[in-house]
Amino acid sequence: MPGIKDVAARAGVSVATVSRALNRHPSVSEEARARVLAAVEELGYRPNAVARSLRxxxxxxxxxxxxxxxxxxxxxxxxxxxxxxxxxxxxxxxxxxxxxxxxxxxxxxxxxxxxxxxxxxxxxxxxxxxxxxxxxxxxxxxxxxxxxxxxxxxxxxxxRSDGRGAVRDLVAHLHRLGHRRLAIIAGPAATTTGSERVEAFREALAAHGLELPDAYIGQGDFQAGSGRRATERFLDLPEPPEAVFAADNLMALGALDAVRARGLRVPDDIALAAFDDIPWFVHTGPPVTAIAQPxxxxxxxxxxxxxxxxxxxTARSVTLPARLVVRRSCGEDGETHPQKRSDP
Amino acid sequence: MPGIKDVAARAGVSVATVSRALNRHPSVSEEARARVLAAVEELGYRPNAVARSLRxxxxxxxxxxxxxxxxxxxxxxxxxxxxxxxxxxxxxxxxxxxxxxxxxxxxxxxxxxxxxxxxxxxxxxxxxxxxxxxxxxxxxxxxxxxxxxxxxxxxxxxxRSDGRGAVRDLVAHLHRLGHRRLAIIAGPAATTTGSERVEAFREALAAHGLELPDAYIGQGDFQAGSGRRATERFLDLPEPPEAVFAADNLMALGALDAVRARGLRVPDDIALAAFDDIPWFVHTGPPVTAIAQPxxxxxxxxxxxxxxxxxxxTARSVTLPARLVVRRSCGEDGETHPQKRSDP
DNA sequence: ATCCCTCTTGTAATCGTTTCCACAAGGAGG
DNA sequence: CCTCCTTGTGGAAACGATTACAAGAGGGAT
Missing domain, CATH: 3.40.50.2300 (Response regulator)
Structure with missing residues (x-):
């Protein structure tokens, strides 16, 4: 692989000039630049990023x-x-x-x-x-x-994105549909997204005079398996929740698995919603209501x-709002069929 | 950020010795090695990968x-x-x-x-x-x-993986379910996976005495949108296909969209299968039959x-076989409910 | 004591760039 | 004609590591 020296020799100039020509340094004659460029072309020279980085x-x-x-x-x-x-x-x-x-x-x-x-x-x-x-x-x-x-x-x-508003919308949506016993599958408490989402959910419930009992908080790890296990535990409860909110998309998938495995149906037997909207949620059975981050x-x-x-x-922190995307997994007040306008 | 020189100075040895100690070169005394390691620890030294790469x-x-x-x-x-x-x-x-x-x-x-x-x-x-x-x-x-x-x-x-056998299995599966008019959404002809899959499909059809008319070959680009468009064109045909095989998972998704948008249902109105199995296919409505690559x-x-x-x-080329995973999107001879044993 | 190993160490060259500095050539201004 | 800029150029010193080579120290054999 040719180096800058080869280019210099071929163009009849020094390596310094080659470097300058290539880095559009102002003080290099039009003629030298042209010769360098030609040599570069002929040799197929590519600057070595490693050497450049070192310097x-x-x-x-x-x-x-x-x-x-x-x-x-x-x-x-x-x-x-x-x-x-x-x-x-x-x-x-x-x-x-x-x-x-x-x-x-x-x-x-x-x-x-x-x-x-x-x-x-x-x-x-x-x-x-x-x-x-x-x-x-x-x-x-x-x-x-x-x-x-x-x-x-x-x-x-x-x-990051702030889901607080969207979580409020979600809870209002669930409430409107008649759901009162609402549960959440949380992420690891040590991650901010893990704990924040639980807090936002709890606050939103409070605004409707609802509680979030400990039994309705599942501990997940953002992986599908944990979503399934948490959901199974919910379903085993003497009084299972009417709706489950998964703190990320993978755990929602696990939840879907769990209710299906019991022969139950979403949303008829239990409602489901997720944090993080992803293209696939449009195609699941049923399409799942989710909070979409930008x-x-x-x-x-x-x-x-x-x-x-x-x-x-100087760089500033940025917080962008998330928004609720209603589909069918919580009950029938959302879109019942994919709409033309929602096409990409 | 400390360099190898700083480590050398601190350990009271030369840079060469530091380098040798760090690269487990045999000829460096136990004592020198210990001093170097200590210095490295104290300074939090990390070798500069850029310089090392250059050399x-x-x-x-x-x-x-x-x-x-x-x-x-x-x-x-x-x-x-x-x-x-x-x-x-x-x-x-x-x-x-x-x-x-x-x-x-x-x-x-x-x-x-x-x-x-x-x-x-x-x-x-x-x-x-x-x-x-x-x-x-x-x-x-x-x-x-x-x-x-x-x-x-x-x-x-x-x-790469050879889908030929799996495609034969798929066509047999479709044939057994009574489907005779089979269509494919192909990838770009210029990609090998684009053209190969069409060929495999055509051959498998021939084995059952079936043809693959040009109208039943949709041109896609491995993106969801093209899958949708190709499927719409199929559905507009005077005699639409009974089954559609998408050459990748994204186009299958587009196909699913298209048949849903018409108010039709998979697999009742039209069967669907895809190349490339992905976790999501378990959760779509209905779960889709796919060819899984390893x-x-x-x-x-x-x-x-x-x-x-x-x-x-010397390195040899490798070809691994793909296999058919039957689900519900082609009709009811596959699993009707997620099975316990298929859990991860 | 001399020679010859082996073991350990240090000095310095090297990798391919960029860039500081010196310098030559040429033009302008005195 | 001298000085002072400006412009273009080349030589050589970095950057931070690895490694060839030389060399000192110590030990055993002669």
């Missing part, structure tokens, strides 16, 4: 550590992140933590070893000092979707915030 | 270019690839080509600029000389899932082949 101390690469690639919510997020990053001239390396703190640490370590310019993290459960230490050590970090409470002393913007916008905003920090500007 | 001319990084991250099939593949790579001591950078040749080229260029050690590609439609040129230029390349025909002169192993195994085998090539061993 300039920047890799133009962002790290993205997410908790579960297989979760459609995160794939959509990752896609948006990559697009915006590319538009801004950055590449993205994705690390999949699989909801395991030690894997998250592995990826963070790997990414800082590679000297990425900044880090985008949706932290998993569990105490990992490494992440905060990294931020403290000077690597620009932005949290997206979830965040870690102890981040006050170090400047880490949080880009996922793409979240990803883009996060990248912009991170790049702002990287390039020396 | 050693290897990045221990693999590039993975796939055609669509949002497609669950590819996310699963990506996940398996990352896992196997990690086990072998490599990192993975994913590039999402979004079924667009120019984006694919962008990523390939970006990856070779970063001097990745090897490239895993599931090529998109369309002639892109860059990919083959890269392979010819010496970068180890392995094709996964799809491949490019002109790759004979250059050593590029192909890791996706994880494919990803792992591809990584092993690529690493073999990188590390100087």
């Amino acid at each position: 300039t101390d920047q890799t133009r690469t962002l790290g993205l550590v997410i908790s579960d690639v297989m979760n459609p919510y995160f794939t959509e997020l990752a896609r948006a992140v990559e697009e915006e990053a590319r538009a801004l001239g950055y590449s993205v390396i994705i690390g999949n933590a699989d909801e395991r703190p030690e894997l998250q640490d592995h990826h963070i370590r790997n990414l800082v070893d590679r000297r990425i310019d900044g880090l985008l993290v949706s932290p998993t459960d569990g105490g990992t000092p490494l992440l905060l230490d990294t931020a403290r050590a000077g690597t620009p970090v932005v949290f997206v979707d979830r965040w870690i409470p102890g981040a006050d002393d170090v400047d880490v913007p949080v880009v 996922t793409g916008e979240l990803g883009r905003a996060a990248v912009r915030a991170l790049v702002d920090r990287i390039e020396g500007r | 050693t001319d290897q990045t221990r990084t693999l590039g993975l270019v796939i055609s669509d991250v949002m497609n669950p099939y590819f996310t699963e593949l990506a996940r398996a690839v990352e896992e196997e790579a990690r086990a072998l001591g490599y990192s993975v950078i994913i590039g999402n080509a979004d079924e667009r040749p120019e984006l694919q080229d962008h990523h390939i260029r970006n990856l070779v600029d970063r001097r990745i050690d090897g490239l895993l590609v599931s090529p998109t439609d369309g002639g892109t000389p860059l990919l083959l040129d890269t392979a010819r230029a010496g970068t180890p390349v392995v094709f996964v899932d799809r491949w490019i025909p002109g790759a004979d002169d250059v050593d590029v192993p192909v890791v 996706t994880g195994e494919l990803g792992r085998a591809a990584v092993r082949a690529l690493v073999d090539r990188i590390e100087g061993r």
Whole structure:
């Protein structure tokens, strides 16, 4: 693979001139530039990003550590992140933590070893000092979707969406349909999205004079299996809930499994709703009512915030509202057939 | 961020010794090694992967270019690839080509600029000389899932799955259920998976004495929208097909949309089957019969082949069989309820 | 005492860029 | 004609690691 020296020799100039020509440095003659460009073309020269990074101390690469690639919510997020990053001239390396703190640490370590310019993290459960230490050590970090409470002393913007309003809408929707015994399958208490959603749900219930008994709080881990188990426990209760709200899409899927396995039907026997809307919810039987985050916008905003920090500007936290998307899984006041207008 | 020099100073040895201690070079005294390790610990030193790569001319990084991250099939593949790579001591950078040749080229260029050690590609439609040129230029390349025909002169192993047998099973299944007019929604003819699946389908039909008229071949692009459009065209036919086979999961989804939008029902009014099984197909209404590729195994085998090539061993192409998973979308001879045993 | 290993260490070259500095050439202004 | 800019260029020093080579120390055999 030809190097800058080969180009220089071929163009009859020095390596310095080649470098300048390629980096559109102003002081290089039109003639030299042309010769360099020609040589580059002839040799098929491509600058070595590794060497360049070593010299300039920047890799133009962002790290993205997410908790579960297989979760459609995160794939959509990752896609948006990559697009915006590319538009801004950055590449993205994705690390999949699989909801395991030690894997998250592995990826963070790997990414800082590679000297990425900044880090985008949706932290998993569990105490990992490494992440905060990294931020403290000077690597620009932005949290997206979830965040870690102890981040006050170090400047880490949080880009997330607020589901409070949408949860209120959901509870009102359920209430209107006559449901009174409402349960939730929560995420890990250690994640912010885990605890927040329970709180929002509890508050919304209170506004209707309803309680959230402990028996109606299932402990999940954002994976389908836990959703199924929690739902089975609900169904075993002497007085099972009339509606179940899953704190993410995978657990909702598990819940759907569980009620089906008992020969029960959604929404006739029990209503179901989920946090995180995903394309598949349109096609499930029945289509499930969900709270939709502006996922793409979240990803883009996060990248912009991170790049702002990287390039020396100040970055602010961003909170975008989520909204309720009513389908059929809670009962018949939503759309009964897919509507033409809801086509993409 | 401390460098190897700082560690050397702190440990009272030379940088060479530090490097040797860290790379478990045999000839370094127990005492020196201990001092180095202590210094590393105290300073929180992490070796700079960029500098190391420049010197050693290897990045221990693999590039993975796939055609669509949002497609669950590819996310699963990506996940398996990352896992196997990690086990072998490599990192993975994913590039999402979004079924667009120019984006694919962008990523390939970006990856070779970063001097990745090897490239895993599931090529998109369309002639892109860059990919083959890269392979010819010496970068180890392995094709996964799809491949490019002109790759004979250059050593590029192909890791894929053969759906021929499963397609025969599917057609037999459909035939047994009484379906005679069978249609297919094909992928882009330029992709191997696009054309191969049509051929397999046609052959399987022939075995039952059935034809595949042109009107029953829909042209899709592996995206949901094209599946919907193709299905609408089928339904507008004077004699619409009794069963539709979509060549990937996204187009199957589009097909499902289309028949629902007409107020028709699967499988009563029309049967549906898909290539690529994904977790969601269990939960759709109705659960859809699909041909399952051993996706994880494919990803792992591809990584092993690529690493073999990188590390100087010879790599062989791999073909794994796919299998038919019968559910309810073709009619009632499959499982009518989710079975306990099919639980993960 | 000399020679020759082996074991451990340090010095310095190297990877492919970018960029600081010096310098030559040419034009403008005195 | 000298000085002072401006413009374009090349030489060489970084960046932070790995590694070839040289060399000192110690030990055993002669």
